[in-house]
Amino acid sequence: MKLTVREAMKFNQLSKLQLIAGRSGLDREIRSVGFLDYESLDELSGNFQKGDFILTSFYNMKDRHDLLIEYLMKFNEMEIAGIAVKKAVFKGFPDEIVEYCNKNGMPLFMCDQEVWFDSIIMEIVNYLKNDENNDYLASKIYSILNSDLSRELMEKISLEINPSFRDIVRVLYFGNLENPKHIMSTINNGPYRKLTTRALVFEKGVLIILSDKKDPAADKFLSKFNFILNGYFCGISESYNLYDINMAIREALYTYQLQDLTKDKQMAFEDIGIYKIIKPLEKNRWFRKFADSILEPILEYDREYDGNLMETAVSFVVNQGDFRKTSNELFHHINTIRYRISKIYEITRIEGARTGNYEQLAISIYYYISKNPVADILSEEVER
Known part of the structure; x- marks a missing residue:
């Protein structure tokens, strides 16, 4: 109404x-x-x-x-x-x-x-919180993310979301908000709103699209709306041309999903390291087959023998393959760590591979970490 x-x-x-x-x-x-x-x-x-x-x-x-x-x-x-x-x-x-x-x-x-x-x-x-209009705009976001669109059509749909969008966009995503509709309405309709910005409730959070003639500044936006966004985690994309807005949206969502890897309240896609390639490939059939071929033998061994190999593998990879640091973190003798890593290579058949033993393990473990917070993975092992 x-x-x-x-x-x-x-x-x-x-x-x-x-x-x-x-x-x-x-x-x-x-x-x-x-x-x-x-x-x-x-x-x-x-x-x-x-x-x-x-x-x-x-x-x-x-x-x-x-x-x-x-x-x-x-x-x-x-x-x-x-x-x-x-x-x-x-x-x-x-x-x-x-x-x-x-x-x-x-x-x-x-x-x-x-x-x-x-x-x-x-x-x-x-x-002014408007569920019907937000659902319509959210449907446009799903179209952008799930369809193979031409540049022209991508721009057309983007301008249907906000006719005032400029040439360059950057996307922010906040999740687990207490009152996402109020935050959306404050950004879109409040006195500090900017015509070239659009916020909408998306996937139980708020997706915010900034645009400008040049690089939209996320820090200025966050400072202006700190009074309603303070304390919530934010994933921030890199800047893109409007016709590549799908890339910006995905980057913001991917980065938000990695919030457990940092103590900060915001993280930019450009700072997530190897997860830049891990997150986009999570749903790729070939990538999952590769990662599961290494992860499943480790998990199966732990289920059968209570061997704690997965906790050891995670700590080993997080510590960049350093046996001493892994030993200190898990409170085990360094030889115990060496034995467990050797066992991992054995049961996953990585040891017999021609190249990249550690790299294969690391990629698979980073994929596993992206699905499971590091703190949760390590807590059981550390408490033993």
Whole structure:
């Protein structure tokens, strides 16, 4: 159900606003909320859009009624939903301003200092959570990920998700969020939103697509929205052309799945090392056959003899094949570690391979780790 200015006036905080002019425009639709600070006239179209309910104090308009009229004309041209002005610079408006808003049906409100803009923002953002629209956008993401699309079609679908996307994109993914719909709505509809960014609920988390003419800066976005994203883990892709957005989405998802490998709250795909090739190949039939041919004999041996070979293999690979470090980590004599690694090579038949004994084991173990957190794998062995 769409939100009109008339309906929003029934909200607790918005009911405290005083309508000054533009009553005939109360059925304008509110699609998002924006905060006007010191943006120039030329910057309005890049920061605001149709359906914005704008909050401001008009600090830069003091004694500039002519400039105020120009701003109102520009906002009316952009078809904003309405404007709420805090009583700071203006305690009221000149007749010409009131007359303009009445003539054009542009709702103009004033509010007292004790009315918090943050509370108004929360009321609007909470209402604008839209399951139906999000499901539609999520279906576009699935199409991008699961179809072999041409560059032209990839761009077309991307622009259906957000017509304001620029040429270069970077994707972030947050999972296991307490209230993903609220976070999505805050990013898309809140006062700090950017028209070239789109967030949507995807796979029980929030997928965020940043775009720009050049490289979209993830750190700036994370800093701006730290108040709602702080404490959650984030997987970050590299930057790509819009027609390769599928690569960016996959990288963000792959990196998020490796969150147990780091104590940090964010990790970039470019920093995940060998998992850059492991994660994309996890569903490849040939790769799984190769890895399982090494992993299954180890797991079967442990099930039959309680040999703890898998824990040893994981520690050995994580420690870059260093017997001493593996011995120290697992609290076993180094000769015990040597025996177990030798047994692993024997039962997996790696020992008889012509090349890459350790490399074969390492690739298979990294695949295993990507499916099983290292801490969980090692905890049982360390406790023995």
